[in-house]
Amino acid sequence: xxxxxxxxxxxxxxxxxxxxxxxxxxxxxxxxxxxxxxxxxxxxxxxxxxxxxxxxxxxxxxxxxxxxxxxxxxxxxxxxxxxxxxxxxxxxxxxxxxxxxxxxxxxxxxxxxxxxxxxxxxxxxxxxxxxxxxxxxxxxxxxxxxxxxxxxxxxxxxxxxxxxxxxxxxxxxxxxxxxxxxxxxxxxxxxxxxxxxxxxxxxxxxxxxxxxxxxxxxxxxxxxxxxxxxxxxxxxxxxxxxxxxxxxxxxxxxxxxxxxxxxxxxxxxxxxxxxxxxxxxxxxxxxxxxxxxxxxxxxxxxxxxxxxxxxxxxxxxxxxxxxxxxxxxxxxxxxxxxxxxxxxxxxxxxxxxxxxxxxxxxxxxxxxxxxxxxxxxxxxxxxxxxxxxxxxxxxxxxxxxxxxxxxxxxxxxxxxxxxxxxxxxxxxxxxxxxxxxxxxxxxxxxxxxxxxxxxxxxxxxxxxxxxxxxxxxxxxxxxxxxxxxx
Numbered sequence: 001x002x003x004x005x006x007x008x009x010x011x012x013x014x015x016x017x018x019x020x021x022x023x024x025x026x027x028x029x030x031x032x033x034x035x036x037x038x039x040x041x042x043x044x045x046x047x048x049x050x051x052x053x054x055x056x057x058x059x060x061x062x063x064x065x066x067x068x069x070x071x072x073x074x075x076x077x078x079x080x081x082x083x084x085x086x087x088x089x090x091x092x093x094x095x096x097x098x099x100x101x102x103x104x105x106x107x108x109x110x111x112x113x114x115x116x117x118x119x120x121x122x123x124x125x126x127x128x129x130x131x132x133x134x135x136x137x138x139x140x141x142x143x144x145x146x147x148x149x150x151x152x153x154x155x156x157x158x159x160x161x162x163x164x165x166x167x168x169x170x171x172x173x174x175x176x177x178x179x180x181x182x183x184x185x186x187x188x189x190x191x192x193x194x195x196x197x198x199x200x201x202x203x204x205x206x207x208x209x210x211x212x213x214x215x216x217x218x219x220x221x222x223x224x225x226x227x228x229x230x231x232x233x234x235x236x237x238x239x240x241x242x243x244x245x246x247x248x249x250x251x252x253x254x255x256x257x258x259x260x261x262x263x264x265x266x267x268x269x270x271x272x273x274x275x276x277x278x279x280x281x282x283x284x285x286x287x288x289x290x291x292x293x294x295x296x297x298x299x300x301x302x303x304x305x306x307x308x309x310x311x312x313x314x315x316x317x318x319x320x321x322x323x324x325x326x327x328x329x330x331x332x333x334x335x336x337x338x339x340x341x342x343x344x345x346x347x348x349x350x351x352x353x354x355x356x357x358x359x360x361x362x363x364x365x366x367x368x369x370x371x372x373x374x375x376x377x378x379x380x381x382x383x384x385x386x387x388x389x390x391x392x393x394x395x396x397x398x399x400x401x402x403x404x405x406x407x408x409x410x411x412x413x414x415x416x417x418x419x420x421x422x423x424x425x426x427x428x429x430x431x432x433x434x435x436x437x438x439x440x441x442x443x444x445x446x447x448x449x450x451x452x453x454x455x456x457x458x459x460x461x462x463x464x465x466x467x468x469x470x471x472x473x474x475x476x477x478x479x480x481x482x483x484x485x486x
Contacts, residue, residue, distance in 0.1 A: 009093075009109040009394075010034030010079040010200045011187070013168045013175045016226035017195035021070040024077040027197070027204040029058045033254060034109075034200060035079035038092040041066075042105035043075035044172045049103045053092040073226075076168045076175060078107035081396065091133045094170065099143045101153075104171055108135040109185050109200055110164035111394040113454050118160075138167070154178070155221060155234035163452060164245075164393035166216075168198065175224045181235035182243035182452055183218030184393055184442060186259035189229065196224045201257040212258065218242060242440035243451035247395060249434060250384045251355045255295055262435050265295050270433035271383040271425060272299025272353060279423030280304060281379040283351040287311030289366050290338065290355075296383035297353040304351070311345050311352070311370065312338040338366060346374030356384045357413070358397065360404035364417050371418065378419040385427045385446040386410070392454040397445060 010031030014020045024041055039061035040053035050070055054061030058079060078093040094107040112118075115134035122140050123129065129136055141147055141157045150156040154169070154176060164184035169176040177198045179187045190197045192210035199205060202212055216222055219235030244260045245252075255265035275296065286308045288297035301308035315337050350370060357363050367378055386405030391397045400406045404413055414422035427446055431438040444450045 009081060009107075010204075011076070011107055011109050011166060011168050011198070012078075012200070012204055013076040013170070013177065013198045013224070014192075015074045015175050015196050015224045017073055017193060020073050020075040020195075021067045023192070023197070023208050024070075024075040025058065025062060025067060026207050027199055028077045028079050030204040030207040031079055031199065031201055031254075032058055034252065035081040038080040038089075039078065040080070040092050040094050040107070041070055041075055041077040042094045042096055042170050043070040043072040044103075044170060045072045046074075046172055049096055049105050049170060049172065051094065051096045051105065053089065053094075055089065055092070074170070074175065076105060076107055076170045078168075091131050093133070093135060094168075095131065095133075095136060095139060097139050097143075101143055101148060102172065104139070104142065104169055106135060106138060106167060106169050108133075108138070109166045109187075109394065110180065111392060112137060112161055112165060113163035113392055113452065114161070115163070116455070152232070152234075155232065158221065158234040166200065173225060177216050177222040177224065178234075179216040179218055179220055181219040181240045182442075183240070183260075184243050184245050184452070186244075186248060186253065186257075187216040188258075189213045189216055189222060189224075196229055198222070198224065201253055201259065203254040203257045206256060215261070241451065242436075243442040244436065244440055245393065245395075246430065246434070246441045246443055247356075247384075247391075247445065250430075251292060252395075255292075260434070260436060267433055268293075268295030268355075268383070269299035269302070271430065272296030272301075273303040274299075274429045274433055275353070275381050275383050275423075275425045276300045276303035278426060278429050279381050281306075281351045281381065281421060281423075283349040283377070283379055285309050285311070285344070285348050286351045286353060287345070288353050289363075290314075293353050293355040293383065296355060300351065300353050300381065300383075306351060309344055310341055311350065312340055312366075314338060338369070340369045340373035342373045345370055347376050348374075349377040349379070350375050351379050351381060352419075354380060354382045356387060357382055357404060357417075358387055359402055360413065360416060367418050379421045380414075380417060380419040380423075382422075382424045384425055385430060385443075386413075386424050387445050389445050389448040391445050392450065393442070393444075393452065395445070 012024050012027035014023050021043055038055045039058045042049050042051045052066040094105040096105040112134040115137045118137050127140050147153045147156045165180045166185045166187040167178040188202050190205040190210040190212050197210050218240040219233050221232050223230050249267045253259050253264045257264050283306050286297050286301045286306050288294040387403055388406045442451050
């Protein structure tokens with residue numbers, strides 16, 4: 001997968017299961033692709049909430065002692081890539097607070113586009129924020145008397161949030177699962193061993209043997225207790241203009257997951273087949289770059305009749321390239337991750353299928369590697385339209401100036417990447433590959449048409465730039481662990 005496109009977050013919750021912490025660990029592990037910077041978990045015994053967080057992968061963030069500490073029957077968990085707020089211990093979710101509303105923990109997938117204005121209002125009124133994450137704004141709103149005194153405080157707060165959000169809130173007696181009115185992100189409900197579970201993706205259900213029940217609907221709050229679940233709405237159907245993130249199907253979600261009502265692998269196969277119809281090429285071999293383009297490459301092969309094969313081996317043990325100390329080392333790390341198979345590509349006319357091209361620097365390196373391995377021709381086919389606009393809903397696309405397609409023609413991109421031909425899937429072709437109504441998908445990164453109103457001045461690090469360092473230092477990590485807890 002391309003390090004230039006970074007994932008947002010994964011959520012998992014389970015209610016009234018004797019091994020809730022272990023189940024949550026596995027559910028987060030299954031969604032590791034949604035966030036690799038940090039992970040956290042909170043659990044409750046019905047009276048108090050316990051918390052453990054750590055930096056890195058799920059396997060690095062938790063140890064046996066953490067799972068023993070969290071051994072209660074109800075838990076929520078979070079895998080994180082920071083779309084707002086730096087990757088620090090302080091910003092690792094779930095957040096937990098104790099106040100007038102009692103104890104509550106929260107984790108969030110998405111971006112709140114009105115978080116900066118709301119936070120500024122609370123700070124002017126004397127509220128103190130201890131993180132630089134937009135999620136903390138929700139906690140301040142929950143204890144605000146304007147909302148806390150209403151018959152349904154949570155629903156009242158949700159009506160004030162603008163942007164993309166799926167939320168899990170853990171109270172001592174329940175989990176509240178929330179999905180924004182546009183349904184921008186996936187969130188599903190399932191059951192295992194008589195307990196209810198909720199997760200960003202259904203692949204988490206597969207790993208724990210849970211059965212899918214249904215998706216959490218846009219604009220819905222689902223309350224889950226040991227007695228079952230009940231539903232209420234904070235936004236009625238006429239207000240819920242669907243805006244499912246099409247990039248979930250193109251890149252982010254696991255191929256085994258069912259999101260927005262259909263299987264991700266099957267959508268990607270259809271994208272590849274449509275790409276072959278729109279942009280045929282004469283070649284000897286179809287290969288996928290990177291691994292998540294394999295489904296689209298299979299579809300291209302099936303439609304074109306060109307044999308499909310492997311052009312690269314993948315080293316799964318190399319650390320992420322973007323954390324390396326210099327560009328030269330980062331470039332070498334990327335080369336180690338994807339090593340061309342000379343015997344497969346030497347002398348061949350290659351049809352290379354990519355899922356997307358963002359900055360283009362990583363793709364250029366891969367095409368150069370194929371040339372050095374002896375590829376005679378390279379015909380690059382991209383199973384999505386050109387990405388020309390930044391995302392404000394939780395995908396860490398760079399600013400428009402950094403997007404290669406925003407300032408170059410297709411032929412200029414072709415020359416920059418060093419390929420013999422280049423073609424992208426059309427937007428109409430992309431939307432023909434999903435079963436839902438076309439107007440129910442967000443295509444803002446391709447079209448520039450943002451279905452959820454945005455603040456164009458918003459930047460990922462807005463709270464870092466404005467933050468006053470008034471909070472106390474976090475507890476120091478334990479040796480060999482790197483965690484903090486509360």
